[in-house]
Amino acid sequence: MAQPLDQSLEIAIRHHQAGQLPQAEQLYRQVLAQDPNHATALHHLGLIALQAGQSQAAADLIGRAIALKPGWPEAHVNLGNALRAAGRLDEAITSYRGAIVLKPDSAEGHFNLGSALQSGDRLDEAIVSYRQAIALKSIFPEACYNLAGALQDTGKLDEAIAAYRQAIAGNPGFTEAHSNLLLTLHYHPGPNPLAMADEHRRWNSQHAEPLRKALPESSHANNRDPDRRLRIGYVSPDFRQHAVAPMVLPLLACHDRVEFQVFCYAQVAKPDAMTERFRAQADQWRSTVGLSDEQLAGLVRQDQIDILVDLAGHTAGGRLLVFARKPAPVQVTRQGYPNTTGLTTIDYRMTDALADPPGLSDTLHSEQLLRLPRTNWIYQAPENGPVPDHPITGGPITFGSFNNIAKVTGPMLALWARILKAVPESRLLLKALALASPDARQRVRKALIQEGIDSARMELRGHEPELGGHLALYNRVDIALDPFPYHGTTTTCEALWMGVPVITLAGRTHVSRVGVSLLTNMGLAELIAESAEDYVRIAVDLAKDASRLRGLHTNLRQRLEQSPLMDAKTFARHIEAAYRQMWRKWCAEA
Numbered sequence: 001m002a003q004p005l006d007q008s009l010e011i012a013i014r015h016h017q018a019g020q021l022p023q024a025e026q027l028y029r030q031v032l033a034q035d036p037n038h039a040t041a042l043h044h045l046g047l048i049a050l051q052a053g054q055s056q057a058a059a060d061l062i063g064r065a066i067a068l069k070p071g072w073p074e075a076h077v078n079l080g081n082a083l084r085a086a087g088r089l090d091e092a093i094t095s096y097r098g099a100i101v102l103k104p105d106s107a108e109g110h111f112n113l114g115s116a117l118q119s120g121d122r123l124d125e126a127i128v129s130y131r132q133a134i135a136l137k138s139i140f141p142e143a144c145y146n147l148a149g150a151l152q153d154t155g156k157l158d159e160a161i162a163a164y165r166q167a168i169a170g171n172p173g174f175t176e177a178h179s180n181l182l183l184t185l186h187y188h189p190g191p192n193p194l195a196m197a198d199e200h201r202r203w204n205s206q207h208a209e210p211l212r213k214a215l216p217e218s219s220h221a222n223n224r225d226p227d228r229r230l231r232i233g234y235v236s237p238d239f240r241q242h243a244v245a246p247m248v249l250p251l252l253a254c255h256d257r258v259e260f261q262v263f264c265y266a267q268v269a270k271p272d273a274m275t276e277r278f279r280a281q282a283d284q285w286r287s288t289v290g291l292s293d294e295q296l297a298g299l300v301r302q303d304q305i306d307i308l309v310d311l312a313g314h315t316a317g318g319r320l321l322v323f324a325r326k327p328a329p330v331q332v333t334r335q336g337y338p339n340t341t342g343l344t345t346i347d348y349r350m351t352d353a354l355a356d357p358p359g360l361s362d363t364l365h366s367e368q369l370l371r372l373p374r375t376n377w378i379y380q381a382p383e384n385g386p387v388p389d390h391p392i393t394g395g396p397i398t399f400g401s402f403n404n405i406a407k408v409t410g411p412m413l414a415l416w417a418r419i420l421k422a423v424p425e426s427r428l429l430l431k432a433l434a435l436a437s438p439d440a441r442q443r444v445r446k447a448l449i450q451e452g453i454d455s456a457r458m459e460l461r462g463h464e465p466e467l468g469g470h471l472a473l474y475n476r477v478d479i480a481l482d483p484f485p486y487h488g489t490t491t492t493c494e495a496l497w498m499g500v501p502v503i504t505l506a507g508r509t510h511v512s513r514v515g516v517s518l519l520t521n522m523g524l525a526e527l528i529a530e531s532a533e534d535y536v537r538i539a540v541d542l543a544k545d546a547s548r549l550r551g552l553h554t555n556l557r558q559r560l561e562q563s564p565l566m567d568a569k570t571f572a573r574h575i576e577a578a579y580r581q582m583w584r585k586w587c588a589e590a
Contacts, residue, residue: 005031005035005038008030008031009027009028009031009038009040012024012028012031012041016044016047016048021051024044025045025048028041028044028048029045037068039066040065042061042064042068043061043062043065043072043075046058046060046065047062049082050078050081050082050085053085055082055083055086056086058082059079059083059086059088062075062078062079063079066079071102073099073106073109074099076095076096076098076099076102077096077099077106077112079092080093080095080096080099080112080113080116081112083095084119090120092116093113093117093120096113096116097113100113105136106136107133107136107140107143110129110130110143111129111130111133111140111142111143113129114126114127114128114130114143114146114147114150115146117129118146118150121433121434121436121437121463123153123154123434123437124437124439126146126150127147127150127151127154127439130143130146130150131147134166139170140170141167141170141174142167144163144164144170145163145164145167145174145177145180147163148160148161148163148167148177148180148181152406153406153434154405154434154439154440155405155406155408155409155440155444156443157184157187157406157409161181161185161188164177164180164184168181172206173206173207175203175321178206178207179203179314179318179320180314181199182196182199182203182314182339182342183314183315183337184406185199186338186339186511187407187485187486188409189409189411189484191485191509191511193508193509194364196339196364197340197342197364197365200341200342200366201342202342203314204341204342204343204344207324208321208323208324208342208343209324209344211321211325212324212325212326212345215325215326220326220328220329222304222329224586224587225587226580226583226587229259229260229261230259230260230261230306230307230579230583231261231303231304232255232260232262232305232306232307232579233300233303233305233308233309234248234263234264234265234311235267235288235310235323236248236265236266236267236336237266237267237268237312237316237318238311238317238336239264239268239275239278239279240268240272240275240278241272241274241467242274243489244335245274245278246379246380246382246493247335247377247378247380247489247493248311248335249274249278249281250378250379250380250571250572251378251571251572251575252264252278252282253281253568254572255572255576256572256573256576257283259576259580260576261283261284262282262283262284263283263284263285263286263303264278264279264285264286265288265300265319266278266279266285266286266288267289267317268287268289286299286303288319293319293321293322293324293325296319296322296327297322298327300322300327300328301327301328305328306328306330306583307328307329307330307331307332307582307583308327308328308330308332309332309333309334310331310333310334310346311334311335311336312336313336313337313339314341315336315337318336318337320341320343323341323343323345323346324345325345329586330348330582330583330586332348332349332370332579332582333346333350334349334350334351334376335350338514339510339511340364340365340367341366343366343367346366346367347367347368347582348369348370348578349365349367349369349370350371350372350376350575351370351372352371352372352373352374354375354513354517354520355376355513355514355516356369356371357513358371360508360509361508361510370578372574372575373574374521374564374570374574375521375564375565376517377493377565378565378567379490379493379560380566381497381560381566382467382468382471385467385471385497386468386472386475388474388498388500389475390499390500390550390553392550394546396424396425396426396427397425397427397543398426398427398428398429398476398477398478399416399419399420399423399426399427399478399479399480399481399539400428400431400474400477400478400479400480400481401430401481401482401483401488401491402430402431402432402473402474402480402494403432403482403483403486403491404432404433404434405432405433405434405440406434407486407488408444408483409483410447412483412484413451414447415484415532415535416428416448416481417451417452418451419481420457421451421452421453422536423539423540423543423544425457426457427457427459428448428453428457428459429461429473430444430458430459430460430461431460431462431470432463433463434462435461435462436463444460445460471494471498474494474495474498474499475498477495478543478549479500479502479503479543479549480492480495480500480502480503481502481539482502482503482505482515484504484507484512484535485509486512487504487512487513487514487515488514488515489514489518492504492514492515492518492519493518496518496522496556496557496560497556497557497560498557499552499554500556501524501527501549501556502519503527503529503535503539503542504518504519504527504528505529505531505532505534506528506529506530516528518565521564522559522560522565523559
């Protein structure tokens with residue numbers, strides 16, 4: 001005898017809540033066999049489809065449920081989730097708005113709407129939705145976290161920092177929010193190095209130290225032969241088309257495979273053509289997507305890695321809690337993050353003497369600074385990229401910056417305005433992903449107008465999806481302006497490769513000395529300013545010296561190609577010598 005529908009549905013929901021999806025699905029289908037128009041069964045079957053990654057089927061099932069029961073706000077939210085997963089973002093936004101009409105006090109509805117708007121680069125609207133969600137649900141760490149990201153992307157750094165702190169207060173174990181707070185502090189125009197070092201130590205004590213204390217006394221059985229072939233593990237979310245890629249790929253390509261075996265631990269959810277290029281350079285490739293920190297640490301131990309290298313730090317997708325478990329006897333951070341990680345389980349941070357002059361910032365690091373002989377950076381230019389083409393027109397000078405808009409702070413814009421005012425008819429071309437947001441564009445325009453710059457002298461562009469188009473835009477720039485305090489890295493190298501000189505302002509910590517290292521290695525120390533006044537003077541003098549500027553446009557690519565910044569083989573030997581030095585020290589400590 002068949003069970004009553006209500007009883008079957010109740011049992012199905014219990015299975016569903018317990019994660020027993022096949023049993024739940026079978027019972028939902030039994031309900032629908034008896035009543036094809038059972039809205040609840042359709043809705044919940046749609047949720048199972050969504051959990052299984054069948055987003056289109058989920059949208060169809062939940063849509064049928066809503067047609068039968070249109071006043072069901074939770075179903076509208078779930079339909080939005082299914083549509084978003086299916087890539088139908090505009091329809092998802094409409095569905096979330098429908099849920100809010102039915103239930104205006106739904107914090108989850110406003111949160112999901114904000115998330116969808118943020119995915120569509122509609123940052124201003126997303127910020128409004130997140131604020132509404134937080135107003136309805138006072139402790140809502142996820143909404144605070146997403147709000148902070150949207151605020152950061154539009155350059156509202158003080159508000160972003162406050163929102164990250166609110167997220168952490170609501171959930172002290174929210175490691176991603178704490179890491180994003182650390183990264184955002186680097187963009188702020190008035191960084192306090194000591195306070196930043198303390199915040200990094202706080203991250204370590206709160207999130208990593210409990211894991212370190214749980215480690216066994218002696219947990220590494222690696223062969224302590226100081227001269228044997230070493231297993232090097234690189235951990236990164238950026239083995240893909242990313243700003244870090246052209247600065248990591250040439251190292252992997254030039255590694256001595258007699259002395260070193262290369263393992264890549266790739267946190268790459270959406271592999272692309274660049275991912276395949278990285279994969280081709282790895283002796284062993286490990287996708288880490290879906291692995292917990294504990295599982296990944298176990299995999300590193302299983303692979304018997306000798307030196308584990310972090311390439312992300314506190315940036316998105318980083319796996320620092322793997323390093324907190326000390327799965328390799330020697331652990332290193334380099335490249336992807338401009339500061340200490342704060343972790344006592346990471347032994348070294350690689351840099352150079354220009355970015356981190358000896359004695360200037362050593363005490364601010366939990367790691368020992370290991371300075372490479374010439375440079376901490378290598379650059380690989382894209383294949384088949386555009387050639388520098390700067391027409392000799394004698395027209396107005398165009399200054400430009402293609403850096404993350406979070407680096408373009410109020411004081412930076414004021415400094416650039418001084419340059420524009422000193423060079424008559426000059427223009428400023430800014431390009432950044434966040435400049436697709438009207439709010440971000442308005443912030444930049446308003447700041448420059450307040451400094452006396454007419455809006456006709458500004459061109460603000462959003463994201464350029466193709467690398468070739470992005471690089472070709474440099475042919476419209478005469479002089480690139482490096483932001484301060486957070487210097488560009490790949491952005492600076494791209495400008496130089498496209499024949500555009502870069503003016504940088506030197507600071508006292510790594511984040512504001514990357515440009516010092518890059519330009520010095522190019523033989524362009526005269527473009528490094530030691531003060532704001534010096535920065536303006538160098539930019540103005542270069543803008544007024546047409547012959548010198550034309551010469552730089554003509555020969556910068558060749559100078560870059562002949563510099564240490566593109567000498568991948570020597571760079572790899574320096575890295576390998578550093579690895580061997582670290583390894584021998586560990587062996588000697590037995």
